[in-house]
Amino acid sequence: MALVDRVKAGDVHSVARLITLLENHEPEGLAMLRLLAPVPHNAAVIGITGYPGAGKSTLIDQLVTAYRRAGMKVGVLAVDMSSPLTGGALLGDRIRMQEHTLDPGVYIRSMATRGHHGGLAQTTGNAVLVLEAAGYEVILIETIGVGQNEVDVMDLARTVVAVVAPGLGDEVQAMKAGLLEVAHIVVVNKGDLAGADTTLRDLRNWCPTVLRTVAMRGEGIPELVAAIAGHQRLRGLEGSPVRLNRKVAAL
Ligand SMILES: Nc1nc2c(ncn2[C@@H]2O[C@H](COP(=O)(O)OP(=O)(O)O)[C@@H](O)[C@H]2O)c(=O)[nH]1
Numbered sequence: 001m002a003l004v005d006r007v008k009a010g011d012v013h014s015v016a017r018l019i020t021l022l023e024n025h026e027p028e029g030l031a032m033l034r035l036l037a038p039v040p041h042n043a044a045v046i047g048i049t050g051y052p053g054a055g056k057s058t059l060i061d062q063l064v065t066a067y068r069r070a071g072m073k074v075g076v077l078a079v080d081m082s083s084p085l086t087g088g089a090l091l092g093d094r095i096r097m098q099e100h101t102l103d104p105g106v107y108i109r110s111m112a113t114r115g116h117h118g119g120l121a122q123t124t125g126n127a128v129l130v131l132e133a134a135g136y137e138v139i140l141i142e143t144i145g146v147g148q149n150e151v152d153v154m155d156l157a158r159t160v161v162a163v164v165a166p167g168l169g170d171e172v173q174a175m176k177a178g179l180l181e182v183a184h185i186v187v188v189n190k191g192d193l194a195g196a197d198t199t200l201r202d203l204r205n206w207c208p209t210v211l212r213t214v215a216m217r218g219e220g221i222p223e224l225v226a227a228i229a230g231h232q233r234l235r236g237l238e239g240s241p242v243r244l245n246r247k248v249a250a251l
């Protein structure tokens with residue numbers, strides 16, 4: 001069977017191989033992407049953005065568990081700029097996600113970002129296409145979301161969740177200026193820490209949907225899943241060009 005057919009059949013190794021070809025800008029990869037067409041855009045593409053340490057990976061880990069329980073195939077694309085700000089973050093993510101790597105219904109991938117500059121969003125978009133072609137129903141994209149590159153990556157997501165940790169006054173101010181503009185849902189994670197109430201109150205003046213989570217303990221996850229489902233339904237009603245994932249919207 002050709003690589004393209006194996007991707008369509010959902011073979012994980014072929015998915016990984018094709019994404020690598022696309023990451024390396026191999027002409028062969030782009031040719032195969034064309035062969036995948038038409039790709040049904042049935043996945044719920046969800047962006048999880050926020051500063052390093054806010055708890056994005058921990059939250060994604062919990063979301064993966066929730067969507068798997070609902071029987072959906074889940075892909076995770078961890079996009080992280082190779083800046084001093086995020087150095088070393090990806091290894092931690094891999095270790096945390098290890099439990100899911102044993103699950104054939106979950107595909108987790110760190111997108112190589114070094115030297116990508118403007119092409120990051122395109123490469124990530126191509127990876128989303130490959131996952132959709134392979135039948136993934138939920139695709140979670142993790143990014144730190146501060147620079148233009150990451151904001152472009154967020155354009156790929158139908159629902160964008162901004163994650164904030166309490167007690168970081170300056171960070172919250174920066175989030176208001178940048179991240180909150182692209183976010184549909186704001187999560188105050190580390191709700192167990194002092195200052196969570198103040199941060200929640202503050203952010204509720206800015207965004208209609210602000211939730212508290214303790215990702216480490218799985219608290220607030222059903223509410224987040226419901227808020228994402230609600231947003232997907234809303235987008236469906238608006239007649240967005242991206243098709244609605246009915247399974248996610250039904251949760
Ligand atoms: N106290 C507390 N710590 C958390 C919570 N969620 C995550 N963390 C911790 O915060 C740190 C950063 O989490 P991580 O998910 O890697 O953040 P990311 O950089 O945004 O992906 C880790 O040490 C987590 O264990 C939470 O709800 N409460």
Ligand SMILES: [Mg+2]
Pocket residue numbers: 056057058089093142
């Ligand atoms: Mg992370």
